[in-house]
Amino acid sequence: MRKQPAREKLPHYVSDAAFDPNVTDTPTPEQERYYQASSLLLMWWKLRRHRLAVASGVFLLAAYASILISELIAPYHLHTRNAAFIYAPPQRVHFFHEGRYIGPFVYGMDYTLNMENLERVYTPNTARVQPIRFFCRGDPYAFMGRVAGDFHFICPMEGGTMFLLGTDRLGRDILSRIVYGARVSLTVGLVGISISFTFGIVFGGLAGYYGGWVDSLVQRTIEIIRSFPELPLWMALSAALPTTWDPMLIYFGITLILGLMDWTGLARAVRSKLLALREEDFALAAMLIGARPSRIIMRHLLPNFLSHLIVSATLAVPSMILAETALSFLGLGMRPPITSWGVLLNEAQDINAVALYPWLIFTMLPIILVVLAFNFLGDGLRDAADPYK
Amino acid sequence: MVRYTVQRLIIMIPNLLVISLLTFIIIQLPPGDYLTTYVLELQAQGEHVNQERIDYLREEFGFDRPFHEQYLSWLAGLLQGDFGHSFEYDLPVSEVIGDRVFLSFVVSFSTILFTWIVSFPIGVYSATHQYSAGDHSLTFLGFIGLATPNFLLALILLYLSNLAFGTSIGGLMDPRYVEAPWSWAKVNSVLAHLWVPVIVIGTSNTASMIRRLRANLLDELGKQYVVTAQSKGLHPLKVLVKYPLRMALNPFIADIGTLLPQVISGSAIVSVVLSLPTTGPMLLRALQSQDMYLAGSFLMFLALLTVLGVLLSDLALAALDPRIRLAGGVAR
Numbered sequence: 089m090r091k092q093p094a095r096e097k098l099p100h101y102v103s104d105a106a107f108d109p110n111v112t113d114t115p116t117p118e119q120e121r122y123y124q125a126s127s128l129l130l131m132w133w134k135l136r137r138h139r140l141a142v143a144s145g146v147f148l149l150a151a152y153a154s155i156l157i158s159e160l161i162a163p164y165h166l167h168t169r170n171a172a173f174i175y176a177p178p179q180r181v182h183f184f185h186e187g188r189y190i191g192p193f194v195y196g197m198d199y200t201l202n203m204e205n206l207e208r209v210y211t212p213n214t215a216r217v218q219p220i221r222f223f224c225r226g227d228p229y230a231f232m233g234r235v236a237g238d239f240h241f242i243c244p245m246e247g248g249t250m251f252l253l254g255t256d257r258l259g260r261d262i263l264s265r266i267v268y269g270a271r272v273s274l275t276v277g278l279v280g281i282s283i284s285f286t287f288g289i290v291f292g293g294l295a296g297y298y299g300g301w302v303d304s305l306v307q308r309t310i311e312i313i314r315s316f317p318e319l320p321l322w323m324a325l326s327a328a329l330p331t332t333w334d335p336m337l338i339y340f341g342i343t344l345i346l347g348l349m350d351w352t353g354l355a356r357a358v359r360s361k362l363l364a365l366r367e368e369d370f371a372l373a374a375m376l377i378g379a380r381p382s383r384i385i386m387r388h389l390l391p392n393f394l395s396h397l398i399v400s401a402t403l404a405v406p407s408m409i410l411a412e413t414a415l416s417f418l419g420l421g422m423r424p425p426i427t428s429w430g431v432l433l434n435e436a437q438d439i440n441a442v443a444l445y446p447w448l449i450f451t452m453l454p455i456i457l458v459v460l461a462f463n464f465l466g467d468g469l470r471d472a473a474d475p476y477k
Numbered sequence: 478m479v480r481y482t483v484q485r486l487i488i489m490i491p492n493l494l495v496i497s498l499l500t501f502i503i504i505q506l507p508p509g510d511y512l513t514t515y516v517l518e519l520q521a522q523g524e525h526v527n528q529e530r531i532d533y534l535r536e537e538f539g540f541d542r543p544f545h546e547q548y549l550s551w552l553a554g555l556l557q558g559d560f561g562h563s564f565e566y567d568l569p570v571s572e573v574i575g576d577r578v579f580l581s582f583v584v585s586f587s588t589i590l591f592t593w594i595v596s597f598p599i600g601v602y603s604a605t606h607q608y609s610a611g612d613h614s615l616t617f618l619g620f621i622g623l624a625t626p627n628f629l630l631a632l633i634l635l636y637l638s639n640l641a642f643g644t645s646i647g648g649l650m651d652p653r654y655v656e657a658p659w660s661w662a663k664v665n666s667v668l669a670h671l672w673v674p675v676i677v678i679g680t681s682n683t684a685s686m687i688r689r690l691r692a693n694l695l696d697e698l699g700k701q702y703v704v705t706a707q708s709k710g711l712h713p714l715k716v717l718v719k720y721p722l723r724m725a726l727n728p729f730i731a732d733i734g735t736l737l738p739q740v741i742s743g744s745a746i747v748s749v750v751l752s753l754p755t756t757g758p759m760l761l762r763a764l765q766s767q768d769m770y771l772a773g774s775f776l777m778f779l780a781l782l783t784v785l786g787v788l789l790s791d792l793a794l795a796a797l798d799p800r801i802r803l804a805g806g807v808a809r
Contacts (some may be wrong), residue, residue, distance in 0.1 A: 256771035327764035328506035460624040
């Protein structure tokens, strides 16, 4: 064996400069921003790239914003009856009269009764040009049921008419009724989903966190609720709402029924997620420190899958809107004077009326659009919900 | 497997009992009973009300007895096949609903068949041709199908047929067969009318089934065993059919449980729009007029159909995938 040469001892050395973890590769500012972004921000960045979802989101925001100022947007009041224009067809907006530009206007209508099938026939009268007014005074209303006003963004010429989507059997402007109907139809989804969200989180949380007999009880309950086909059950329950109730009470009754029957799917999702998450170390740590169960669930476990909950809520809202529409369509849901899109469609139940006056089914359009938009948005959110993938 | 089946069957009994109790509570919920509605209607028409007869009827129907007695006698009747008395038709419920229950079953069953037959090839095509023009347009169509509520679709179809043929496509058979006893001609007529409700009710479920099958198959296709099979030079068709497709087929069976209640819900409202002689319109009418035993029988029948559907799908899944029954699938 060779003897190793004696080595000189190095002096102890500590650098005074601050430690830079990125000595080897410095991240660009963009990478920096990405690494430090919160998960919500990441979700937003990913969602932003989904064009259709963003467009749907904007559309829905606009729709929901419109219900704050329905009175201003609708050219007519919800209950204004135009006795001279029953089942009037949609009036087209023109810009040129005899080759001359005079801004947006509609032609007045002449009314004759077809004596053969008693069909009401309206023909546009090109001699009567009725310019559309903007930012004008029209039908008086009580804003939000309180403040009196008569300001509209758009109204017909004074003494003239403007039925852009036609009128119904009482001569009420369908466009205005759709604008007002959005108030009920769109909020039903939101109120209903908050009820079902609360129930889903509470019961799913209890079942998933405690397990044991609580879990079995909740599971059995869910199973039983699920064995009823939804719509017949909804029909039975809304038929049980007393006819003497105030329409406003009926509104809350219906949303309560929709919410109470819808939480089962959400509760199942919450339960299975909680079952997995409560085995994690951070949950155990929180338990050992002595945090209360409600704090552990709400503070430590729930945020882990909140994004998934948001997605399922977005996808559940349209089914509530549709359910309300279906019930009102059958005459078991909202009752006049509360007007929802389903109530409007109720008039289209008579196929003979629809055959003569097809514009009665225009109310379908906003329903389909809103449901589509919620689906697209939910789809985009689902892709974005897992930004680390 | 036998053990699992027996377990599942035993679980069903308390479930059905609770369902029957809930059903009874629901049909009892509206204030008053059929007779109060009836009396009010008579009074509204200005007719004389014979109080003695009303009292007699009330006792006869047992409206004056306490809740639990009414429930128990109804339940006992159900078990013996006696569904109670329909006040409106003044007939035993079983006579009133007879054909309707059968036709409801026919419509639901054909709808599920339609859903499977249509969604299977489209789902497979969409997954194997991901992001192709065909996939994109089918996905878009699927979205529209999902977003259009089925009763609106029914209305649109009714309107279009009215426009094109001047006739109604409503109903489930030619008017002349409605009262006729069952014959081959009547069956044919039913078959000829069946496609409209089947398409209307089935569209949204078909769309969602396509999406699920597509997603499942895509997941499977991305797995390594598929790459292995491809790199070994297996015929593409065989690579697809032998394993991934089998795995992706699970939703078809697992979903009977959710599909059936949806189909039944859908048919309830569509049959009102298309005026089909199924349970839907009669249930609606019974609910409105508080014909409680009739409504109760319908609810009970629909729930029973759902429970049986879930049972069937669970058994089929357990037969296909032993992991499910070994993991004590009853509790989950």
